[in-house]
Amino acid sequence: xxxxxxxxxxxxxxxxxxxxxxxxxxxxxxxxxxxxxxxxxxxxxxxxxxxxxxxxxxxxxxxxxxxxxxxxxxxxxxxxxxxxxxxxxxxxxxxxxxxxxxxxxxxxxxxxxxxxxxxxxxxxxxxxxxxxxxxxxxxxxxxxxxxxxxxxxxxxxxxxxxxxxxxxxxxxxxxxxxxxxxxxxxxxxxxxxxxxxxxxxxxxxxxxxxxxxxxxxxxxxxxxxxxxxxxxxxxxxxxxxxxxxxxxxxxxxxxxxxxxxxxxxxxxxxxxxxxxxxxxxxxxxxxxxxxxxxxxxxxxxxxxxxxxxxxxxxxxxxxxxxxxxxxxxxxxxxxxxxxxxxxxxxxxxxxxxxxxxxxxxxxxxxxxxxxxxxxxxxxxxxxxxxxxxxxxxxxxxxxxxxxxxxxxxxxxxxxxxxxxxxxxxxxxxxxxxxxxxxxxxxxxxxxxxxxxxxxxxxxxxxxxxxxxxxxxxxxxxxxxxxxxxxxxxxxxxxxxxxxxxxxxxxxxxxxxxxxxxxxxxxxxxxxxxxxxxxxxxxxxxxxxxxxxxxxxxxxxxxxxxxxxxxxxxxxxxxxxxxxxxxxxxxxxxxxxxxxxxxxx
Amino acid sequence: xxxxxxxxxxxxxxxxxxxxxxxxxxxxxxxxxxxxxxxxxxxxxxxxxxxxxxxxxxxxxxxxxxxxxxxxxxxxxxxxxxxxxxxxxxxxxxxxxxxxxxxxxxxxxxxxxxxxxxxxxxxxxxxxxxxxxxxxxxxxxxxxxxxxxxxxxxxxxxxxxxxxxxxxxxxxxxxx
Numbered sequence: 001x002x003x004x005x006x007x008x009x010x011x012x013x014x015x016x017x018x019x020x021x022x023x024x025x026x027x028x029x030x031x032x033x034x035x036x037x038x039x040x041x042x043x044x045x046x047x048x049x050x051x052x053x054x055x056x057x058x059x060x061x062x063x064x065x066x067x068x069x070x071x072x073x074x075x076x077x078x079x080x081x082x083x084x085x086x087x088x089x090x091x092x093x094x095x096x097x098x099x100x101x102x103x104x105x106x107x108x109x110x111x112x113x114x115x116x117x118x119x120x121x122x123x124x125x126x127x128x129x130x131x132x133x134x135x136x137x138x139x140x141x142x143x144x145x146x147x148x149x150x151x152x153x154x155x156x157x158x159x160x161x162x163x164x165x166x167x168x169x170x171x172x173x174x175x176x177x178x179x180x181x182x183x184x185x186x187x188x189x190x191x192x193x194x195x196x197x198x199x200x201x202x203x204x205x206x207x208x209x210x211x212x213x214x215x216x217x218x219x220x221x222x223x224x225x226x227x228x229x230x231x232x233x234x235x236x237x238x239x240x241x242x243x244x245x246x247x248x249x250x251x252x253x254x255x256x257x258x259x260x261x262x263x264x265x266x267x268x269x270x271x272x273x274x275x276x277x278x279x280x281x282x283x284x285x286x287x288x289x290x291x292x293x294x295x296x297x298x299x300x301x302x303x304x305x306x307x308x309x310x311x312x313x314x315x316x317x318x319x320x321x322x323x324x325x326x327x328x329x330x331x332x333x334x335x336x337x338x339x340x341x342x343x344x345x346x347x348x349x350x351x352x353x354x355x356x357x358x359x360x361x362x363x364x365x366x367x368x369x370x371x372x373x374x375x376x377x378x379x380x381x382x383x384x385x386x387x388x389x390x391x392x393x394x395x396x397x398x399x400x401x402x403x404x405x406x407x408x409x410x411x412x413x414x415x416x417x418x419x420x421x422x423x424x425x426x427x428x429x430x431x432x433x434x435x436x437x438x439x440x441x442x443x444x445x446x447x448x449x450x451x452x453x454x455x456x457x458x459x460x461x462x463x464x465x466x467x468x469x470x471x472x473x474x475x476x477x478x479x480x481x482x483x484x485x486x487x488x489x490x491x492x493x494x495x496x497x498x499x500x501x502x503x504x505x506x507x508x509x510x511x512x513x514x515x516x517x518x519x520x521x522x523x524x525x526x527x528x529x530x531x532x533x534x535x536x537x538x539x540x541x542x543x544x545x546x547x548x549x550x551x552x553x554x555x556x557x558x559x560x561x562x563x564x565x566x567x568x569x570x571x572x573x574x575x576x577x578x579x580x581x582x583x584x585x586x587x588x589x590x591x592x593x594x595x596x597x598x599x600x
Numbered sequence: 601x602x603x604x605x606x607x608x609x610x611x612x613x614x615x616x617x618x619x620x621x622x623x624x625x626x627x628x629x630x631x632x633x634x635x636x637x638x639x640x641x642x643x644x645x646x647x648x649x650x651x652x653x654x655x656x657x658x659x660x661x662x663x664x665x666x667x668x669x670x671x672x673x674x675x676x677x678x679x680x681x682x683x684x685x686x687x688x689x690x691x692x693x694x695x696x697x698x699x700x701x702x703x704x705x706x707x708x709x710x711x712x713x714x715x716x717x718x719x720x721x722x723x724x725x726x727x728x729x730x731x732x733x734x735x736x737x738x739x740x741x742x743x744x745x746x747x748x749x750x751x752x753x754x755x756x757x758x759x760x761x762x763x764x765x766x767x768x769x770x771x772x773x774x775x776x
Binding site: 133134137138141142145162199200201202323324325327328329 | 614615618619622623626627630661663664667668670671672673674675676677
């Protein structure tokens with residue numbers, strides 16, 4: 001018998017309030033701690049935009065729905081909290097397909113809310129109808145079509161839980177118009193935020209199996225040439241400190257993939273930089289020569305491995321990843337640890353220390369000496385700019401790097417400028433590098449920078465962009481101006497789709513097909529000014545520092561600096577697609593040294 | 601017929617929610633895995649459905665298929681049934697030409713296999729047979745000499761043999 005001193009109303013649970021679906025959605029987002037929604041209204045989502053007026057949540061009105069998605073990703077990259085975007089049905093939903101796919105491949109926590117036509121119209125080819133959950137099924141961690149107003153709070157609760165736990169990823173909630181409509185009596189219910197989550201099929205493993213950890217520790221202690229191959233999973237697990245400890249305790253050199261730049265300080269003596277297709281020589285060679293590769297939150301992506309059969313041929317593999325399906329997907333590990341990278345590294349560190357720490361296991365002096373030799377002979381390099389020439393993008397990025405505070409956030413587009421930014425920036429802090437790694441989405445940088453700056457208004461945020469990328473998403477600079485989110489854009493204008501041009505030069509006999517954009521068209525300075533930005537154009541190396549200094553002093557408006565760069569500059573080193581990492585092409589000035597070494 | 605392709609049977613317990621079958625089918629299509637047969641129906645627990653999938657393990661290793669499937673939020677459990685570990689059943693319906701001169705032979709064949717004749721016309725018979733998939737394969741081969749005009753097999757369903765511990769992936773340890 002349930003004896004209570006006061007009878008409770010049988011109609012409404014205690015403490016509940018009566019809301020319609022639209023109000024319930026916004027209320028649920030508030031209860032999830034959402035600070036900002038990047039969005040764009042439209043027909044089917046209209047009823048949800050009404051309660052936004054009364055909410056404390058900030059809404060940033062983007063200029064294209066793709067921008068809303070990438071801004072949410074940028075926000076999530078730098079904060080670790082889920083980014084939220086909200087758009088209407090049909091074409092708006094298809095416009096967020098690219099950011100969803102991007103977030104899926106880079107494991108970015110994100111919740112996307114799409115409007116849908118009213119329930120009775122679903123399936124009738126109604127105006128602005130598309131099968132959003134069908135289209136996004138394979139590019140979201142999960143998605144759902146909500147069919148009753150009273151299911152909205154549970155859907156939101158589950159979406160945030162799924163997006164942020166285990167391997168993070170995007171979750172989409174599709175909401176038909178009638179269940180959020182204030183004029184629909186059936187859209188009202190007694191709002192209760194569900195205290196518990198009922199997902200019988202979802203319980204990601206986090207803690208590492210102690211048996212596997214013990215095996216890993218034995219391997220680490222026995223290794224003569226170990227390398228920590230660190231991926232984005234370390235950042236997702238908030239594991240930078242544990243990584244630093246692991247590298248130092250075990251005296252293990254570290255490579256950080258494109259998704260992991262900043263997870264380990266570039267200025268640390270154990271840091272070898274980025275591996276992969278445009279990784280630096282020492283990072284690539286170290287993996288090839290290693291006898292133990294500790295893959296930490298990384299997934300043996302083809303841009304890292306090159307030809308899989310020739311990747312790290314002599315290495316045993318310890319693979320740590322929270323996603324069981326990554327284990328053995330590309331390379332079969334010798335020890336497999338399914339779980340959270342931070343927890344796994346903490347367990348490994350504790351075990352190594354209990355064995356007596358670094359002095360007790362194999363001396364890595366000889367290994368470290370070989371690595372230093374490669375670092376000395378094959379540093380990242382480029383030919384310095386000649387007087388009267390246009391700019392060298394690498395020199396511009398070095399100047400920018402040296403002029404910015406160390407906690408500056410850099411968001412990059414996709415292409416040559418992305419590789420140069422990753423190579424030449426010095427990432428000493430986690431969560432300062434935002435880029436599209438897996439999907440390779442051109443146009444990512446400006447909206448992503450916008451999202452990052454919205455999260456941290458007091459931090460300096462630079463978008464490093466190419467001219468091709470800039471033309472894809474520049475409209476979000478209007479958002480930046482109007483919403484007072486003053487990002488800065490370093491536009492490396494080399495008049496070409498530079499990376500494609502590079503491939504055509506090297507692998508298509510210099511037959512340049514559809515890659516020329518031109519330095520002059522459009523006029524980027526006028527364009528940027530028309531969007532409310534302060535804009536500069538730099539064509540000579542002697543002006544670079546002064547203009548960057550000026551740009552860094554402007555805090556009330558977005559700034560675009562167009563750097564006119566040489567078209568012919570190429571990204572080195574380079575491993576040709578599908579080739580072995582052993583066939584790495586170094587900068588031409590280093591090629592004699594390389595052939596001398598291989599001739600030995 | 602499953603033919604000679606290397607195949608395995610997995611039994612997938614899923615939440616009985618809209619679109620779950622599409623999620624499973626999508627995943628097979630997107631990752632390039634092949635389904636040889638598929639049977640779906642609700643279980644005794646109305647919140648759950650069971651899929652019995654015969655997968656082509658030439659297209660991808662089984663453990664990768666199982667792990668990718670298990671990432672679907674609505675997948676509650678996956679059990680792998682190797683040939684000795686499961687009880688498997690399938691249903692076959694076939695309509696065959698049955699003129700006077702061969703009709704008795706067909707009836708005899710159905711009788712031998714302990715099948716049933718479920719519909720009759722002047723010149724055709726519809727027959728049904730349930731049983732282990734290999735038995736259905738044999739029956740189908742023999743029936744082919746009588747000119748099959750229509751044939752449908754259900755795809756196999758399977759349960760682990762009683763007391764047999766089969767490899768399984770499960771999110772929440774206890775039964776829901």
